[in-house]
Amino acid sequence: MTTLDDTIGVLRRTVCALHADLTRYNLVTWTSGNVSGRVPGADLFVIKPSGVSYDDLTPESIVVCDFDGKLVDGELSPSSDTDAHAYVYRHRPDVGGVVHTHSTYATAWAARDEAIPCVLTAMADEFGGEIPVGPFALIGDDSIGRGIVDTLAGHRSPAVLMKNHGVFSIGEDATAAVKAAVMCEDVARTVHIARQLGEPKPIPQDDIDRLYDRYQNVYGQ
Amino acid sequence: MTTLDDTIGVLRRTVCALHADLTRYNLVTWTSGNVSGRVPGADLFVIKPSGVSYDDLTPESIVVCDFDGKLVDGELSPSSDTDAHAYVYRHRPDVGGVVHTHSTYATAWAARDEAIPCVLTAMADEFGGEIPVGPFALIGDDSIGRGIVDTLAGHRSPAVLMKNHGVFSIGEDATAAVKAAVMCEDVARTVHIARQLGEPKPIPQDDIDRLYDRYQNVYGQ
Amino acid sequence: MTTLDDTIGVLRRTVCALHADLTRYNLVTWTSGNVSGRVPGADLFVIKPSGVSYDDLTPESIVVCDFDGKLVDGELSPSSDTDAHAYVYRHRPDVGGVVHTHSTYATAWAARDEAIPCVLTAMADEFGGEIPVGPFALIGDDSIGRGIVDTLAGHRSPAVLMKNHGVFSIGEDATAAVKAAVMCEDVARTVHIARQLGEPKPIPQDDIDRLYDRYQNVYGQ
Amino acid sequence: MTTLDDTIGVLRRTVCALHADLTRYNLVTWTSGNVSGRVPGADLFVIKPSGVSYDDLTPESIVVCDFDGKLVDGELSPSSDTDAHAYVYRHRPDVGGVVHTHSTYATAWAARDEAIPCVLTAMADEFGGEIPVGPFALIGDDSIGRGIVDTLAGHRSPAVLMKNHGVFSIGEDATAAVKAAVMCEDVARTVHIARQLGEPKPIPQDDIDRLYDRYQNVYGQ
Numbered sequence: 045m046t047t048l049d050d051t052i053g054v055l056r057r058t059v060c061a062l063h064a065d066l067t068r069y070n071l072v073t074w075t076s077g078n079v080s081g082r083v084p085g086a087d088l089f090v091i092k093p094s095g096v097s098y099d100d101l102t103p104e105s106i107v108v109c110d111f112d113g114k115l116v117d118g119e120l121s122p123s124s125d126t127d128a129h130a131y132v133y134r135h136r137p138d139v140g141g142v143v144h145t146h147s148t149y150a151t152a153w154a155a156r157d158e159a160i161p162c163v164l165t166a167m168a169d170e171f172g173g174e175i176p177v178g179p180f181a182l183i184g185d186d187s188i189g190r191g192i193v194d195t196l197a198g199h200r201s202p203a204v205l206m207k208n209h210g211v212f213s214i215g216e217d218a219t220a221a222v223k224a225a226v227m228c229e230d231v232a233r234t235v236h237i238a239r240q241l242g243e244p245k246p247i248p249q250d251d252i253d254r255l256y257d258r259y260q261n262v263y264g265q
Numbered sequence: 266m267t268t269l270d271d272t273i274g275v276l277r278r279t280v281c282a283l284h285a286d287l288t289r290y291n292l293v294t295w296t297s298g299n300v301s302g303r304v305p306g307a308d309l310f311v312i313k314p315s316g317v318s319y320d321d322l323t324p325e326s327i328v329v330c331d332f333d334g335k336l337v338d339g340e341l342s343p344s345s346d347t348d349a350h351a352y353v354y355r356h357r358p359d360v361g362g363v364v365h366t367h368s369t370y371a372t373a374w375a376a377r378d379e380a381i382p383c384v385l386t387a388m389a390d391e392f393g394g395e396i397p398v399g400p401f402a403l404i405g406d407d408s409i410g411r412g413i414v415d416t417l418a419g420h421r422s423p424a425v426l427m428k429n430h431g432v433f434s435i436g437e438d439a440t441a442a443v444k445a446a447v448m449c450e451d452v453a454r455t456v457h458i459a460r461q462l463g464e465p466k467p468i469p470q471d472d473i474d475r476l477y478d479r480y481q482n483v484y485g486q
Numbered sequence: 487m488t489t490l491d492d493t494i495g496v497l498r499r500t501v502c503a504l505h506a507d508l509t510r511y512n513l514v515t516w517t518s519g520n521v522s523g524r525v526p527g528a529d530l531f532v533i534k535p536s537g538v539s540y541d542d543l544t545p546e547s548i549v550v551c552d553f554d555g556k557l558v559d560g561e562l563s564p565s566s567d568t569d570a571h572a573y574v575y576r577h578r579p580d581v582g583g584v585v586h587t588h589s590t591y592a593t594a595w596a597a598r599d600e601a602i603p604c605v606l607t608a609m610a611d612e613f614g615g616e617i618p619v620g621p622f623a624l625i626g627d628d629s630i631g632r633g634i635v636d637t638l639a640g641h642r643s644p645a646v647l648m649k650n651h652g653v654f655s656i657g658e659d660a661t662a663a664v665k666a667a668v669m670c671e672d673v674a675r676t677v678h679i680a681r682q683l684g685e686p687k688p689i690p691q692d693d694i695d696r697l698y699d700r701y702q703n704v705y706g707q
Numbered sequence: 708m709t710t711l712d713d714t715i716g717v718l719r720r721t722v723c724a725l726h727a728d729l730t731r732y733n734l735v736t737w738t739s740g741n742v743s744g745r746v747p748g749a750d751l752f753v754i755k756p757s758g759v760s761y762d763d764l765t766p767e768s769i770v771v772c773d774f775d776g777k778l779v780d781g782e783l784s785p786s787s788d789t790d791a792h793a794y795v796y797r798h799r800p801d802v803g804g805v806v807h808t809h810s811t812y813a814t815a816w817a818a819r820d821e822a823i824p825c826v827l828t829a830m831a832d833e834f835g836g837e838i839p840v841g842p843f844a845l846i847g848d849d850s851i852g853r854g855i856v857d858t859l860a861g862h863r864s865p866a867v868l869m870k871n872h873g874v875f876s877i878g879e880d881a882t883a884a885v886k887a888a889v890m891c892e893d894v895a896r897t898v899h900i901a902r903q904l905g906e907p908k909p910i911p912q913d914d915i916d917r918l919y920d921r922y923q924n925v926y927g928q
Contacts, residue, residue, distance in 0.1 A: 069294070073511070073668060073669065073672040074665055074668055074669060074672075076608060076672075093707065094706050094707060095706025095707055096707070120707055121706075121707055124704065146606070146608050146672075146676070148672075148675055148676050148679060149679060151606065151676050151680075152676055152677075152679040152680035152682075152683075152686075153680075155605050155606060155676065155677065155680035155686035155687065156680055156683065156684045156685070156686055156687065157687050158683075158684070163376050163429060164367070164372065164376060164429055164430070165404075165429055165430045165431075166297060166367050166430075166431070180687075180689070180693075182693060182696060182697065183607075183697070183700065184696075184700065207687065208605060208606055208607055208686075208687060208689050209606070209607045209608075210607075210608070223295055226294060226295055227294065227295060230294040230295075230297075230367075230369075233369055234367070234369050234372050234373055234376065235373075235376065236679065236682070236683065237369060237370060237373040237457065238372075238373035238374075238376035238377055239683055240373075240457070240461060240682060240683070241373075241377065241379075241457065241460055241461070242377045242379070243377070244373075244376035244377055244429075245376065245377065245378050245401075245428065245429060247401070247429050251401075251403060254403060254405075255403065255404070258404065258405065262345065263315060263316055263345055264315055264316030264342075265314065265315060265316055265317070265341055265342055290736070384818050384871060385809070385814065385818060385871055385872070386846075386871055386872045386873075387739060387809050387872075387873070444737055447736060447737055448736065448737060451736040451737075451739075451809075451811075454811055455809070455811050455814050455815055455818065456815075456818065458811060458812060458815040458899065459814075459815035459816075459818035459819055461815075461899070461903060462815075462819065462821075462899065462902055462903070463819045463821070464819070465815075465818035465819055465871075466818065466819065466820050466843075466870065466871060468843070468871050472843075472845060475845060475847075476845065476846070479846065479847065483787065484757060484758055484787055485757055485758030485784075486756065486757060486758055486759070486783055486784055515732070515889060515890065515893040516886055516889055516890060516893075518829060518893075535928065536926060536927055536928060537926055537927030537928055538928070562928055563927075563928055566925065566926055588827070588829050588893075588897070590893075590896055590897050590900060591900060593827065593897050593901075594897055594898075594900040594901035594903075594904075594907075595901075597826050597827060597897065597898065597901035597907035597908065598901055598904065598905045598906070598907055598908065599908050600904075600905070622908075622910070622914075624914060624917060624918065625828075625918070625921065626917075626921065649908065650826060650827055650828055650907075650908060650910050651827070651828045651829075652828075652829070678900065678903070678904065681904055682903060682904070
């Protein structure tokens with residue numbers, strides 16, 4: 045029988061390994077991003093410790109927190125973004141993973157308080173419309189978490205640009221949230237570059253709807 | 266005597282390995298691009314399976330399809346772009362390889378529905394003129410394949426930008442199609458950057474013709 | 487008992503290894519940047535030798551200089567920026583590390599003589615406000631060192647853009663100075679890209695103050 | 708006693724290895740750039756073979772040509788840019804190495820027929836002023852070589868942007884020519900990015916002169 049400890053052990057290894065995708069896709073600098081994953085069957089999640097280099101991350105260094113963001117297991121202090129992750133898990137039972145980065149192009153849109161318009165078929169596939177901007181929110185209370193949940197409530201997008209700050213993405217598990225963070229930066233960059241020399245052509249809403257529906261239901265294995 | 270199975274085995278290894286060039290040259294993100302290759306002497310081609318990470322690709326995972334895009338051999342579902350590849354093989358017997366990517370700069374031109382003008386000697390060499398834009402087309406029927414074939418029919422270019430979507434490139438074999446995808450992104454980026462600070466100088470058509478002719482006939486070993 | 491030689495030996499290894507972060511984060515080209523570290527308990531610092539490739543750096547090749555920039559120990563000539571580093575150590579007893587680079591985006595702001603405005607929460611965290619520009623100064627006397635110290639005196643920022651030249655950053659030790667150089671390029675790039683398509687939204691000064699205070703006192707382990 | 712064969716063997720290894728710097732600094736795509744080096748004491752130089760992948764280059768594959776660009780030793784056809792290299796060696800006895808690339812930012816300036824202004828101290832150090840643009844020239848006769856030599860005659864710069872084409876750089880040996888190619892792209896990128904958001908500040912000519920003089924005479928070991 046699988047114990048909660050076994051489940052947490054597997055999740056720590058998965059979440060530790062997923063941080064390598066943040067560096068591989070150049071979404072993070074120094075220690076600036078983090079991945080978390082919900083522990084199935086418990087009001088707990090695992091998350092990166094604060095200020096630890098990606099090179100030094102080990103499964104054992106990944107910490108376990110409850111849905112108030114309090115440390116439950118681990119030697120190190122949890123990420124300073126833990127409260128925002130906790131808020132998302134508390135209010136979105138469908139979410140199994142959360143990722144936060146300051147990836148360059150997405151953060152540039154966030155700095156201008158500007159949503160990324162859906163002008164690419166790949167963006168219709170993954171985001172089903174624009175990637176919205178959430179409010180400016182200070183760290184230290186529920187503001188960031190609430191901003192994420194409230195903004196995503198009105199959109200299909202699994203990613204939100206937090207004004208002047210960076211990106212939060214969600215998914216059914218931590219891998220899906222990492223994929224959303226990776227694709228968010230990819231489309232943020234491509235649409236930015238398209239707009240440097242003119243206006244990208246819009247995609248009609250019903251075509252966006254068709255693309256999103258197909259991708260969510262047919263793509264992959 | 267070489268059997269069809271042997272031929273397909275070799276082609277699976279080649280096409281599997283060529284996907285590494287897509288990641289090496291940063292043409293793809295997550296699982297967003299694919300390479301296919303025609304099986305010599307048969308109405309078949311091999312192609313990447315859908316939604317599989319480039320790290321996990323093996324020669325065995327590469328699938329075999331017929332020219333209607335139906336799976337003929339392999340464990341996994343073929344790429345969701347298989348119908349477009351199949352259409353190209355069906356209508357262009359001279360084509361031995363097809364590549365699809367959402368590479369950043371090329372896709373930015375595609376998002377604006379704008380052809381890349383031929384303002385570099387390397388572009389005259391490889392593309393013999395502009396890189397054209399094909400129509401906006403939804404996945405799910407022949408629209409994308411037809412858009413590729415019809416647009417390329419009027420151009421020397423082995424690459425076409427599909428509006429709001431990305432790039433398709435062709436070649437006499439899969440390696441040549443990958444080279445065309447790599448060079449397409451390279452010139453898309455250089456011409457974009459040139460245009461950020463002014464207008465690139467045009468190259469006279471007869472000089473483009475001379476460059477193209479020499480490169481196609483003299484370059485290489 | 488730890489001797490001065492032991493201390494210098496450890497510092498040489500640390501400073502040698504930190505140059506790998508300059509290449510990893512693409513802050514340097516060929517031999518264009520350098521890291522130094524103060525020797526605790528002595529009026530000495532260690533620094534990169536002049537014109538040596540990062541691949542060829544060894545702890546033994548790192549040289550020891552006094553606070554006039556004169557070579558005290560080592561086989562090679564010290565970095566041509568040694569006088570600037572020496573000036574900083576002489577006038578800022580709180581500084582334990584200095585880094586110099588020509589990193590692309592930061593140097594682009596420096597070429598326009600333009601400070602980087604604080605429009606990102608990560609920038610408020612690390613820099614506590616704008617990253618200022620120091621004067622144009624020729625190499626060969628105290629001008630660069632004096633420009634660094636005088637400009638930083640009026641700012642929380644541990645990094646200064648020297649006009650038409652590049653970046654100098656400081657820290658309590660060499661690692662902190664490298665982190666400041668890395669984050670300086672990161673925010674220089676993000677704010678640049680944000681400004682390409684409009685004006686980033688300002689962050690109110692009291693929010694910058696709160697972010698800076700929290701980050702300096704709470705972040706990390 | 709060192710024979711000519713020994714000298715050529717050493718040079719083949721050096722020139723082969725230097726191509727790795729072209730890929731490392733992202734100056735080349737597919738097979739688009741080449742390095743050559745003069746054989747001391749003979750009217751010969753070694754150069755990359757045409758159309759060979761950088762991964763497949765070996766010292767043995769590097770070919771030897773005379774100053775008319777004719778193959779003297781080697782199994783493969785020489786680079787299609789061989790005539791341009793030969794012209795430079797024939798007319799510039801002080802030149803021991805030549806490099807050609809289509810590096811992105813430098814080629815973007817070349818596409819606009821625009822010289823790179825000297826607005827960075829690192830550019831004053833290495834180039835002593837602007838990096839000039841040479842004429843549009845077709846491959847196939849002396850036009851490119853003559854354009855390089857004639858344009859560089861009026862400048863301190865060891866690099867020239869050939870209109871609509873790319874960069875040629877020279878040096879006292881092949882390593883110095885590679886360094887010039889690397890630094891040319893570096894300053895082409897930084898000045899481009901600086902100009903995206905305004906005008907870089909000029910550096911007074913006498914300061915450029917002082918920086919150039921010091922760097923050429925004092926820098927390094």
